[in-house]
Amino acid sequence: MLRTHALAAAALLASGAVSSYADSAASSLEARVEGLLGRMTLEDKIGQLNLVPFSPTFSRAELENGRVGAMLAVTKPHEIVEMQSAARRARHGIPLLIGLDVLHGLRTIFPVPIAEVASFDPELAKETARHAGREAAAIGINWTFAPMADLARDPRWGRMNEGFGEDPLLGRIFTRARVDGFHEAGLATTLKHFAGYGSALGGRDYDMGTIAPGDLFDSYLPPFKAGIEAGSDSVMSAFLSLNGIPVSANPAMLTGILRDRWRYDGFVVSDWNSVGELLEHGVAKDPAEAARKALLAGVDMDMYSGFYAAHLSDEVKAGRVPEAAVTEAARRVLRSKLRMGLFERPDPDTSRVDPAPPGPEARELARRAARDSAVLLRNDGVLPLPPGKRVAVIGGLGQSQRDLVGPHAAMFRAEDGVSVLEGLRRRGGGTFSYVQGCDVFCESDAGFAAAEQAAREADLVLAVLGETNEMSGEAASRARLTLPGRQGEFLDRLVATGKPVVLVIIAGRPIELGPVINRLGAALMAWFPGTEGGNAIADLLFGDADPAGKLPVSWPRTVGQVPIPYDLPPTGRPHDPSNHYTYRYADEAITPLFPFGFGKTYTEWALSDVELPKRRLSREGRLEVGATLRNIGSRPGRQVVQLYVRQLHASRSRPGRQLKAFEKVAVAPGEARKVALRVPVSELGFHLDDGTYVVEPGRYQVFLGTASDAQLAGEFEVLP
Ligand code: BGC
Numbered sequence: 001m002l003r004t005h006a007l008a009a010a011a012l013l014a015s016g017a018v019s020s021y022a023d024s025a026a027s028s029l030e031a032r033v034e035g036l037l038g039r040m041t042l043e044d045k046i047g048q049l050n051l052v053p054f055s056p057t058f059s060r061a062e063l064e065n066g067r068v069g070a071m072l073a074v075t076k077p078h079e080i081v082e083m084q085s086a087a088r089r090a091r092h093g094i095p096l097l098i099g100l101d102v103l104h105g106l107r108t109i110f111p112v113p114i115a116e117v118a119s120f121d122p123e124l125a126k127e128t129a130r131h132a133g134r135e136a137a138a139i140g141i142n143w144t145f146a147p148m149a150d151l152a153r154d155p156r157w158g159r160m161n162e163g164f165g166e167d168p169l170l171g172r173i174f175t176r177a178r179v180d181g182f183h184e185a186g187l188a189t190t191l192k193h194f195a196g197y198g199s200a201l202g203g204r205d206y207d208m209g210t211i212a213p214g215d216l217f218d219s220y221l222p223p224f225k226a227g228i229e230a231g232s233d234s235v236m237s238a239f240l241s242l243n244g245i246p247v248s249a250n251p252a253m254l255t256g257i258l259r260d261r262w263r264y265d266g267f268v269v270s271d272w273n274s275v276g277e278l279l280e281h282g283v284a285k286d287p288a289e290a291a292r293k294a295l296l297a298g299v300d301m302d303m304y305s306g307f308y309a310a311h312l313s314d315e316v317k318a319g320r321v322p323e324a325a326v327t328e329a330a331r332r333v334l335r336s337k338l339r340m341g342l343f344e345r346p347d348p349d350t351s352r353v354d355p356a357p358p359g360p361e362a363r364e365l366a367r368r369a370a371r372d373s374a375v376l377l378r379n380d381g382v383l384p385l386p387p388g389k390r391v392a393v394i395g396g397l398g399q400s401q402r403d404l405v406g407p408h409a410a411m412f413r414a415e416d417g418v419s420v421l422e423g424l425r426r427r428g429g430g431t432f433s434y435v436q437g438c439d440v441f442c443e444s445d446a447g448f449a450a451a452e453q454a455a456r457e458a459d460l461v462l463a464v465l466g467e468t469n470e471m472s473g474e475a476a477s478r479a480r481l482t483l484p485g486r487q488g489e490f491l492d493r494l495v496a497t498g499k500p501v502v503l504v505i506i507a508g509r510p511i512e513l514g515p516v517i518n519r520l521g522a523a524l525m526a527w528f529p530g531t532e533g534g535n536a537i538a539d540l541l542f543g544d545a546d547p548a549g550k551l552p553v554s555w556p557r558t559v560g561q562v563p564i565p566y567d568l569p570p571t572g573r574p575h576d577p578s579n580h581y582t583y584r585y586a587d588e589a590i591t592p593l594f595p596f597g598f599g600k601t602y603t604e605w606a607l608s609d610v611e612l613p614k615r616r617l618s619r620e621g622r623l624e625v626g627a628t629l630r631n632i633g634s635r636p637g638r639q640v641v642q643l644y645v646r647q648l649h650a651s652r653s654r655p656g657r658q659l660k661a662f663e664k665v666a667v668a669p670g671e672a673r674k675v676a677l678r679v680p681v682s683e684l685g686f687h688l689d690d691g692t693y694v695v696e697p698g699r700y701q702v703f704l705g706t707a708s709d710a711q712l713a714g715e716f717e718v719l720p
Contacts, residue, residue: 029335029338029339030335032338033331033334033335033338034331036092036094036334036338037327037330037331037334039092040092040330042313042316042323042326043066043067043313044066044091044092044330045326045327045329045330046067046308046309046312046313046326046330047065047066047067047068047069047090047309048069048094048301048329048330048333048334049069049295049300049301049302049308049309049312049326049329049330049333050067050068050069050070050301050302050306050308050309051068051069051070051071051072051097051099051269051301051302051303051304052068052070052071052072052304052306053071053072053073053304054071054072054073054074054079054083056079058071058083060082060086063083063086063087063089063090063096064086064087064089064090065090066087066090066091066092066094067309068087068096069094069096069097069301069333070096070097070098070099070143070269070301070333071083071096071097071098071099072098072099072100072145072303073099073100074098075100075139075141075411076139076353076354077139077140077348077349077350077352077353078350078353080098080139080140080141080347080348081140081347081348081350083096083098084096084098084140084347085347094334094337094343095337095342095343095345097142097143097188097333097336097337097342098140098141098142098143099141099143099144099145099190100136100141100143100144100145100410101144101145101146101408101410102132102133102135102136102141102144102145102146102182102187102410103132103144103145103146103147103148103162103408103410104116104128104132104406104408104409104530105128105131105132105135105366105405105409105410105412105530105531106132106135106136106139106141106355106410106411107135107354107355107356107357107358107410107411107412107413107416108131108132108135108358108362108363108365108366108416108530108531109366109405109406109409109410109412109417109530109531110128110131110132110365110366110369110370110530110531111128111369111370111373111406111527111528111529111530111533112161112162112406112407112408112472112508112527112528112530113125113146113147113148113161113162113163113164113174113178114160114161114162114163114164114165114508114527114552114553115161115370115373115374115526115527115528115529115549116128116174116369116372116373117164117165117170117174117552118372118373118374118375118525118527118549118550118551118552118599119369119372119373119548119549120170120549120550120640120662120664121372121664122173122174122176122177123177124368124369124372125174125177125178125181126177126178126180126181126184127181127365127369128181128365128366128369129146129147129177129178129180129181129182129185130181130182130184130185131185131362131365132144132181132182132185133181133182133183133184133185133186133187134185134186135355135356135362136185136187136355136410137185137186137187138348138349138352138355138356139348139352139355140347140348141187142186142187142188142340142342142345143187143188143189143190143233143234144182144187144188144189144190145190145192145236146178146182146189146190146192147163147174147175147178147179147182147189147191147192147227148162148163148192148193149163149164149171149175149191149192149194149223149224149226149227150162150163150192150193150195150196150197150198150220150223150238151163151164151165151166151167151168151171151198151199151219151220151223152165152166152198152553153166153198153199153553153562153563153564153565154198154200154202154203154562154563155203155481155509155510155553155556155562156202156203156204156477156478156479156481156509156559156562157198157200157203157204157205157477158203158205158407158471158472158473158474158475158476158477158478158508158509159197159198159205159472159473159474159476160198160472160508160509160553161406161407161472161473161508161509161527161528162407162408162473163198164223164552165551165552165553165596166552166553166554166563166565166566166567166596167552167565167566167567167596167659168218168219168220168222168223169658169659169660170552170659171222171223171226172222172223172225172226173226174223175191175223175224175226175227175230176226176227176229176230179191179227179230179231179232180230183230183231186340186341186345188233188234188336188340189227189232189233189234190232190233190234190235190236190269191223191224191227191228191232191234191235191236192235192236192238192271193236193237193238193239193240193247193271194224194235194236194237194238194247194253194254194258194268195216195220195221195224195238195242195247195253195257196209196211196216196220196238196240196242196247197209197238197239197240197247198220199211199220199240199242200240200477202477203477203478203562204477205474205475205476205477206239206240206475207240208240208241208242208244209240209241209242209243210242210243211242211243212689213687213689213690213691214652214686214687214688214689217687217691217693218686218687219567221257225262228258228262228264228266232266233266233267233336233339233340234266234267234268234269234301234336235258235264235266235267235268235269236268236269236270236271236303237253237254237268237269237270237271237274237294237298237299238271238274239271239274239277241281245283246274246277246278246281246283247274248270248271248274248275248277248278248294248297248299249278249281249283249284249290249293249294249297249299250297251296251297251298253297253298254268254297254298254299255297255298257691258298259298261691265332265335266332266335266336267300267301267329267332267333267335267336268298268299268300268301268332269299269300269301269303270294270299270301270302270303270304270305271303272303272304273303273304273305274294274299274303274305275290275291275294275299275302275303275305275307275308276290276304276305276307278290278293278294287305287307287310287311288307288311288314288315290305290307291307291308291310291311291312291315292311292312292315292320292321294307294308295308295312295321295325295326295329296321296325300329300330300332300333301329301333312326354411355411357413357416358416358531363531363532363535366530366531366532366536367532367535367536367539368536369530369532369536370526370529370530370532370533370535370536370537371536371539371540371545371547372548372549373526373527373529373549374524374525374526374527374529374536374537374540374547374549375524375525375547375549375550375551375598375599376522376523376524376525376540376547376549376599376600376601376602377517377523377524377525377555377594377598377599377600378517378520378522378523378600379521379522379523379600379602380520380521380522381521382460382500382502382521382522383502383521383522383524383540383541383543383602384540384541384542384543384602385429385430385460385502385541385542385543387429387430387542388429388430389430389431389458389459389460390430390431390433390457390458390459390460391424391430391431391432391433391458391459391460391461391462392433392434392435392451392454392455392457392458392460392461392462392499393420393421393424393432393433393434393435393462393464394434394435394436394437394451394454394455394461394462394463394464394494395436395437395438395463395464395465395487395490396436396437396438396439396440396441396442396464396465396487397420397440397464397465397466397504397506398419398420398421398434398436398462398464399419399420399421399422399434399436400419400506401414401415401416401417401418401419401422401534402414402417402469403440403467403468403469403506403528404417404418404419404420404506404528404529404530404531404533404534405417405469405528405530405531405533406469406472406473406508406527406528406530407469407470407472407473407474407476407508407528408473409469412531416531417531417533417534418531418532418533418534418535419533419534420462420464420504420533420534420537420538421434421534422534423533423534423535423536423537423538424462424534424537424538424541426534426535426538427535427538427539427542427544429542433454433457433458435447435450435451435454436451437450437451437490437494438451438485438486438487438490440465440466440467440468440471440484440485440487441484441485442483442484442485442486442487442490443485443486444486445486445489445490448490448493451490451493451494452493452494452497455494455497455499455501456497456499458499459499459500460499460500460501460502460521461494461497461499461500461501461502462501462502462504462541463491463494463501463502463503463504464504464506465483465487465490465491465503465504465505465506466483466484466487466505466506466507466511467484467506467507467508467509467511468484469528471484471507471508472507472508472509472528473508476508478509479559480512480559481509481510481511481512481556481558481559481562482511482512482514482559483511483512483513488514488516491503491516492516495516495519495520500521501519501520501521502520502521502522502523502524502541503520503522503523503524504523504524504526504537504541505523505524505525505526506526506527506528506529506533507525507527507528508527508528509553510525510551510553510554510555510556510594512556512557512558512559513593514558517593524537524540524541524547525549525551543602543635546601546602546603546635546636546637546638547599547600547601547602548599548601548637548638548639548640548664549599550597550598550599550640550642550706550707551594551595551596551597551598551599552596553565553596554566554592554594554595554596554708555592555593555594555595555598556592556593557588557589557591557592557593558588560585560588561585561588561592564592565596566592566595566596566597566656566657566708567596567655567656567657567658567659568655568656569653569654569655569656570653570656571583575590595707595708595709596659596707596708597640597642597659597706597707597708597710598706598707598708598709599640599707601637601638601639602633602635602637603631603632603633603634603635603636603637603669604631604632604633605629605630605631605632605633605637605639605706606629606630606632607627607628607629607630607641607704607705607706608627608628608630609626609627609628610625610626610627610704610713610714611625611626611627612624612625612626612702612713612714612716613626614716615714615715615716615717616716616717616719617681617716617717617718617719618681618718618719619681619682619695619697619718619719620681620682621680621681622678622679622680622681623645623660623678623679623680623681623684623702623716624676624677624678625643625661625676625677625678625702625704625713625714626674626675626676626677627641627674627675627704627713628672628673628674628675629641629665629667629672629673629674629675630667630671630672630673631667631668631669631670631671631672632670633669634669635669636666636667636668636669637666637667637669638664638665638666638667639664639665639667639706640662640663640664640706641662641663641664641665641675641677641704641705641706642659642661642662642704642705642706642707642708642710643659643660643661643662643677643679643702643703643704643710644657644658644659644660644702644703644704644705644708644710645657645658645660645679645684645700645701645702645703646658646700646701646703647684647696647698647699647700648698648699648700648701649698649699650686650696650698651694651696652686654686657701657703657708657710659708660679660683660684661677661678661679662677663675663676663677677704681695681718682695684700684718695718696718697717697718697719697720698717698718699715699716699717700715700716700717700718701714701715702714702715702716
């Protein structure tokens with residue numbers, strides 16, 4: 001049975017009770033919004049601001065009385081239809097937003113977002129978002145709590161995996177790509193968690209953050225701005241207290257920046273109970289004050305706390321909240337609902353109880369995404385694997401389907417997933433034994449000996465180590481970045497057998513590897529690769545596909561170095577090994593283990609003929625850098641040519657280098673490709689503390705290479 005809102009509207013028409021908003025062709029969006037608002041009581045408007053979690057026993061009367069505007073975590077089509085029908089029976093028949101965290105898939109799970117950023121291929125991220133969106137839309141979900149647009153410099157913060165890493169340009173590009181992809185599937189999007197959530201002190205989730213105004217505008221906000229320019233329907237206000245004020249009660253952030261500066265006309269939804277948490281933050285003494293402060297700051301919709309539903313009406317009646325503020329919040333919600341065509345949408349097919357299992361097309365996309373996301377960290381020539389080897393697959397993650405998908409795996413079913421062992425066996429081309437040795441928590445060495453024995457009997461060890469789904473994600477901060485439990489010691493023992501060891505890392509963040517990295521045959525960062533992870537890893541290990549991923553985050557040597565992003569400004573005492581009193585650690589190198597943008601391939605490369613045709617540029621001009629990229633190895637490969645810029649002298653200290661452009665190219669062995677990277681001079685500026693954007697004239701350096709340690713390519717000048 002397919003019922004549509006259009007049919008419902010037709011029925012209303014016939015009954016003579018039609019409202020002008022139902023007739024999408026008849027009037028402009030704003031007229032429809034106002035037409036609807038004009039008929040609504042204060043209670044009706046407050047209802048639109050109320051986002052509630054679903055439960056099978058949820059009061060239908062609340063919906064029928066128009067006291068709910070949106071619902072989350074309802075995932076069965078028949079329940080969604082039931083909720084929507086109840087909402088439509090309310091006086092104004094306003095459909096619900098049905099929200100879910102569809103981050104990297106619904107039933108088919110793609111690599112976690114940070115992994116896809118490692119592909120340096122925004123089209124890929126758009127495609128996977130579109131697919132995830134379609135799976136979600138098919139069961140009636142119309143709103144995703146994604147993408148996460150939070151810059152993350154500290155891998156201790158478990159949510160790093162949900163975003164794009166440490167670089168604002170990648171943040172802008174990938175946030176936009178995901179918004180576009182979800183929109184193409186008909187899903188409304190949420191940019192979260194506005195803003196600065198990734199700055200939590202010590203990487204401790206929910207902790208306060210401190211961000212200097214220039215850094216906020218230059219680094220943390222641009223991905224949100226890009227998402228808003230792409231038309232994101234909503235923005236989620238963060239949990240944290242930033243620069244002393246909980247963001248969910250901060251008018252300067254939610255109104256000053258979002259509305260006044262950026263002219264954002266969608267709505268702001270709180271994070272889960274972040275209105276309620278204003279009590280714990282100590283900025284509201286009771287729920288009524290929390291509701292008042294959040295609404296007046298610019299939180300339009302309250303997720304979970306119920307404080308709006310319980311208190312806003314009284315706050316208005318007591319004159320503490322102007323009714324116009326409630327009307328404005330409802331206006332934003334209704335505008336988004338109308339703009340996304342919610343009133344005209346068909347209900348999902350209720351004969352489907354569950355989303356369909358991944359079909360061949362979904363699997364192919366998931367496999368490609370996982371291949372393109374993996375980063376080859378080390379290879380002493382062991383990879384690609386030659387045929388006919390006896391491979392001992394070892395480690396707690398070797399046979400796992402569930403832990404290959406990572407957090408927020410929506411409606412994933414373990415039976416859909418392909419483990420590493422299964423991927424290898426399906427591919428064939430060797431013999432593959434499996435011994436676990438120890439599980440991911442690895443609290444005991446009881447199984448080490450059996451694993452060492454298996455290693456000795458094999459030609460090569462494939463150690464699949466790392467984190468479970470729960471070890472990264474929300475509330476999964478880690479004080480240590482080592483392999484969990486005794487896995488590090490276990491890896492040392494495997495290496496000590498003398499057999500070549502290939503390490504496959506399954507994790508949502510960089511992992512501290514220690515000295516063992518130099519004794520590994522190879523190391524592949526697979527992140528949480530998703531449903532097709534095992535097949536993709538087999539493709540890469542055997543060279544059926546070539547690794548081409550690049551790190552979207554600097555990989556620390558040890559946790560004591562973090563945060564260690566690549567784009568910090570220089571110090572007054574740049575590192576000088578011959579001078580003690582310069583930038584250094586007494587007990588560790590001052591550089592990360594692997595720089596941002598780094599990733600090896602199976603072939604060798606040479607970058608030559610670097611040219612900057614124009615070296616004197618006006619502010620309206622464009623920097624152009626050309627070069628020749630040659631594949632000088634014997635295998636085909638893909639490489640990401642990266643362009644970094646540094647402004648040498650400015651009114652404030654500028655980053656030592658900043659990614660400004662990149663191009664991913666495929667080159668056959670022995671062949672060369674010309675690359676041409678272009679950056680508008682308007683992209684070379686920065687923000688003053690008051691948010692003003694300036695491009696200052698002066699000397700700039702360009703670095704071109706295949707990682708952030710790229711070589712100096714030349715200098716240019718921006719004219720006054
Ligand atoms: C998370 C959000 C998420 C929300 C709804 C919160 O705990 O911080 O990212 O969208 O829950 O599931």
